[in-house]
Amino acid sequence: MWIMHKPYVFIYGASGVEAILNNSRNLVKGTDYGQLHSWIGLGLLTSSGSKWHTRRKILTPAFHFKILEDFIEIFNQQSQKFVTKLQKYSDGKSFDIFPLITLNQPWEERFAQDDPHSDYVTAVHEHLNVLHAFASDTIRERRKEYKQLKAKRKDKSEDEIIGKKKRQAFLDLLIEYLEEGETLTEEDIREEVETFMFEGHDTTASGITWTVYLLGQHPEIQEKVYDELESIFGKSERPATSEDIREMNYLECCIKESLRLLPPVPIFVRNLTEDLIIDGYIVPRGTDVSIFTYNLHRDPKHFPDPLKFQPERFFPEISAKRNPYAFVPFSAGPRNCIGQKFALMEEKVILSTFLRKYKVESLETMEDLKVTGDIIFTSS
DSSP, rough: OTTEEEEEEEEHHHHHHHHTTOOOOOOOEEEOGGGHHHHSSSSSOOOOHHHHHHHHHHHGGGOHHHHHHTHHHHHHHHHHHOOOOOOOOOOOOOOOOOGOOBOOOSSSSOBBBGGGHHHHHHHHOHHHHHHHHHHHHHHHHHHHHHHHHHHHTTTTTTTTTOOOOOOOOHHHHHHHHHTOOOOHHHHHHHHHHHHHHHHHHHHHHHHHHHHHHHHHHHHHHHHHHHHHHHHHHHHOOOOOHHHHHHHHHHHHHHHHHHHSSOOOSOOEEEEOOOOOOEEEEEEOOOEEEEEEHHTTTTTTTTTTTTTTTOOGGGGGHHHHTSSSGGGOOOGGGGGGOTHHHHHHHHHHHHHHHHHHHHHOOOOOOOTTTOOSSSSSSOOO
């Protein structure tokens, strides 16, 4: 398609998607991502070239599975708050659950659901200057805490410190780079904080909402999930552990099947910096190539009876036979989502807490569903 003087190509086949995402040279995001620069600057999502490579290398250790396990306690606390808030809606009357699914963020223990009208939640949709101020205040607060902690460590012997250093979470790692005179500035850190505020807020909320919706459409599948959770927890309402999360295999399949049918990010775009052969065609540099995950995930070649909600598609023995680029809710290749394990862990804890407490019914059919696909795929 040509829009004015600019060419666009739209991809929704696995082989074409692989040609784009598995390419280590065409890593620049589409030109429309420029609209996000005033919001999140040039962080990991929107940057390219040496800046992107450096940031990715710096941030990767912050998403080590040992660090992610440290967040399980936080996930559990917020999940309990969430199910408690839902009690007043458990009278059998219909309501929209999406606005109630507000999420914790990966950089700090500040949660929107404690105040659904907080400055940050409002700023996500309206006010950039408030968002920037929130991020800057968070960074300054953590820098102060870092200096205080460092001063305390100086007062201890080396023997007391060795072996006790924990892996560092997202913001702590960036603060250390800043304080130790590495390549990051406070402005650089603000870009990354705002990037993860943006990427982690509505995307995970959308993923949880659609999983709840689809389980509410399929009570027999919801019952299977409950049986799995009962086999793990019994009738207990205890918090989930890392071992529990690893045992939630069928729930994970349900989450992935939800991400297939109703992906929170329905489209992402690359701008080609050099010519690329896609399915035998030469696509010239300068072209914006759009990958439609919504269409890709409904390709009957890879997903027979594609409109059917069937979590068994993601049993390991079935997934292993499928082209890995037929299902890319978190993108794939060099620029895949760095926080995908974090998101899946978060969804498992929240959904397992919710589904042990409540049974849900969705009143609107897939055919009648009204959706919007702006940046995030949501109900309207």
